[in-house]
Amino acid sequence: MIWDYFIIFALAAVLCWCYGAYAAWKDKANNAYVSTSLGLLIFFAFILTIWIVMERPPLRTMGETRLWYSFFLPLAGLIVYSRWKYKWILSFSTLLSIVFICVNLFKPEIHNKTLMPALQSPWFAPHVIVYMFAYALLGAATVLAFYLMFFKKQEIEVKEMVICDNLVYVGLAFMTFGMLFGALWAKEAWGHYWAWDPKETWAAITWFAYLVYIHYRIYRPKDYGLALAMLLVAFVLLQMCWWGINYLPSAQGSSVHTYSV
Amino acid sequence: MWSKPWTLKEGFALGGGLIITGLVLQLSIGPVVWDAFVWPANGIVLACFLLLNILIYACRKLFYDFRFISTYQAAIPTLVYAVALTILMGIIRQTVNGSWLTNMLSFWPFVLIYVYMTIILGQIILRHLLHFQWRRDIPFLLNHLGLFIALTTATLGNADMQRLKMYTMTDTTEWRALNDNGEVVELPVAIELKEFIMETYDDGTPKRFASDIEIYTIEGEQMRTTVDVNKPAEVNGWTIYQYGYDSSMGAESNISILELVSDPWLPAVYTGIYMMLAGALTLFILGVRRKQA
Numbered sequence: 001m002i003w004d005y006f007i008i009f010a011l012a013a014v015l016c017w018c019y020g021a022y023a024a025w026k027d028k029a030n031n032a033y034v035s036t037s038l039g040l041l042i043f044f045a046f047i048l049t050i051w052i053v054m055e056r057p058p059l060r061t062m063g064e065t066r067l068w069y070s071f072f073l074p075l076a077g078l079i080v081y082s083r084w085k086y087k088w089i090l091s092f093s094t095l096l097s098i099v100f101i102c103v104n105l106f107k108p109e110i111h112n113k114t115l116m117p118a119l120q121s122p123w124f125a126p127h128v129i130v131y132m133f134a135y136a137l138l139g140a141a142t143v144l145a146f147y148l149m150f151f152k153k154q155e156i157e158v159k160e161m162v163i164c165d166n167l168v169y170v171g172l173a174f175m176t177f178g179m180l181f182g183a184l185w186a187k188e189a190w191g192h193y194w195a196w197d198p199k200e201t202w203a204a205i206t207w208f209a210y211l212v213y214i215h216y217r218i219y220r221p222k223d224y225g226l227a228l229a230m231l232l233v234a235f236v237l238l239q240m241c242w243w244g245i246n247y248l249p250s251a252q253g254s255s256v257h258t259y260s261v
Numbered sequence: 262m263w264s265k266p267w268t269l270k271e272g273f274a275l276g277g278g279l280i281i282t283g284l285v286l287q288l289s290i291g292p293v294v295w296d297a298f299v300w301p302a303n304g305i306v307l308a309c310f311l312l313l314n315i316l317i318y319a320c321r322k323l324f325y326d327f328r329f330i331s332t333y334q335a336a337i338p339t340l341v342y343a344v345a346l347t348i349l350m351g352i353i354r355q356t357v358n359g360s361w362l363t364n365m366l367s368f369w370p371f372v373l374i375y376v377y378m379t380i381i382l383g384q385i386i387l388r389h390l391l392h393f394q395w396r397r398d399i400p401f402l403l404n405h406l407g408l409f410i411a412l413t414t415a416t417l418g419n420a421d422m423q424r425l426k427m428y429t430m431t432d433t434t435e436w437r438a439l440n441d442n443g444e445v446v447e448l449p450v451a452i453e454l455k456e457f458i459m460e461t462y463d464d465g466t467p468k469r470f471a472s473d474i475e476i477y478t479i480e481g482e483q484m485r486t487t488v489d490v491n492k493p494a495e496v497n498g499w500t501i502y503q504y505g506y507d508s509s510m511g512a513e514s515n516i517s518i519l520e521l522v523s524d525p526w527l528p529a530v531y532t533g534i535y536m537m538l539a540g541a542l543t544l545f546i547l548g549v550r551r552k553q554a
Contacts, residue, residue, distance in 0.1 A: 169544050180538050187527075193415075208347065216333075219337060237344075
């Protein structure tokens with residue numbers, strides 16, 4: 001089964017990303033770009049292969065969305081690195097990606113060919129991919145917030161907060177795409193664009209939570225502490241939306257968003 | 262507190278006052294009756310709501326409270342309340358016949374906070390419209406006006422939305438359908454099920470189910486089409502969805518359940534949604550613009 005080859009692709013990609021992260025620390029920007037991109041290419045080759053072998057986009061199960069997440073984290077890291085040249089960002093994105101790869105190695109979940117009729121739609125891929133990319137960017141913002149709040153000894157600099165802002169703006173933009181693509185798709189599939197299904201309710205919560213951050217940053221640009229704390233809270237809410245509701249008693253049996261079987 | 266200019270504290274206090282007001286309303290007159298908002302009531306309410314927004318804006322010079330509505334100090338607490346109430350909605354199981362926290366959509370504090378948020382949106386939209394600058398306000402309006410339009414029209418238009426279930430049998434023509442209350446509704450379109458199509462994967466799980474149907478309209482038109490999950494058909498303002506089948510019969514089912522949906526407010530809601538999509542695009546392209554300060 002194709003899934004058995006995951007460890008080979010993942011190992012190759014992780015090695016590339018690790019070297020890329022190392023090169024970034026050593027100020028060898030070009031090496032970092034090339035190596036990280038190569039890793040992304042290898043990882044994406046695997047995603048593409050299982051896409052072809054399974055004859056459907058690998059986006060249905062939690063394991064499959066984790067696969068995309070592991071891919072998008074280094075991609076988001078690479079974009080941030082190319083824009084703001086932060087040495088540590090590739091290390092963080094690689095580390096996070098490794099965590100998700102490990103989860104997939106140790107708990108691969110079921111990956112079969114079946115795709116129920118409700119998911120057979122041109123909206124499926126953009127809806128989930130865009131969301132995963134948003135989660136990756138907001139994950140990066142969370143890591144940065146964590147670092148600034150608890151590990152940075154010196155005073156937080158303005159440009160660091162601007163990175164947070166940028167990550168959140170772009171992350172929120174993609175989250176908006178994901179949410180509204182979902183609404184347009186829901187109309188096609190279920191007859192209504194918004195039905196306050198538990199997944200939709202939590203999507204709204206997450207969306208509003210990041211709006212709180214954005215507006216607070218404009219209102220009190222110099223109060224870093226509370227703004228960063230908001231990022232941490234918002235990311236916890238995002239986790240509820242992503243997988244937490246699978247364990248939430250109130251959502252059991254009432255969500256039409258459960259496909260992981 | 263309450264020394265001007267007001268801060269987040271006053272903002273939170275105002276929102277809290279609104280929640281208490283909502284609780285009193287819930288106790289005294291009961292939950293929000295959304296079904297009452299059928300056309301033309303919703304049209305009138307929308308017109309009044311827009312007028313109210315303009316009035317508040319027009320009187321902003323006279324009352325400090327009205328000016329306050331369009332500030333971050335008002336917007337941020339309201340968003341926080343919206344998050345908190347929506348979290349309650351996400352944690353507590355919602356039921357159609359529920360009350361208070363088990364039916365948030367008709368719970369006054371929830372509704373009032375969302376209405377207040379919409380008024381805040383209305384106020385800042387008016388301010389930006391009256392002091393319009395291209396580069397600043399196009400992204401701003403796409404995001405904020407888009408959300409304003411989507412929120413108002415989706416909420417008020419909901420009562421006009423009809424979702425009906427039609428049980429069709431092979432080779433018979435059906436023009437009656439059931440609404441959510443189980444009442445029979447006669448439709449201006451009739452549907453004849455030619456064939457129910459079902460394909461399964463090797464393990465027996467459904468791969469495709471669809472209905473090959475002939476549609477007749479009251480005007481005498483006739484058309485043949487196939488309705489698949491994710492591929493509804495349109496006729497005379499009705500969208501026809503594949504909803505279900507006789508699951509005890511599986512692929513042999515000669516009953517297909519179709520859902521017929523009519524939502525006259527949909528174009529307005531979609532205008533808002535498309536504006537927000539365009540707004541998100543500007544957010545992505547332009548990123549953060551730091552405040553000149």
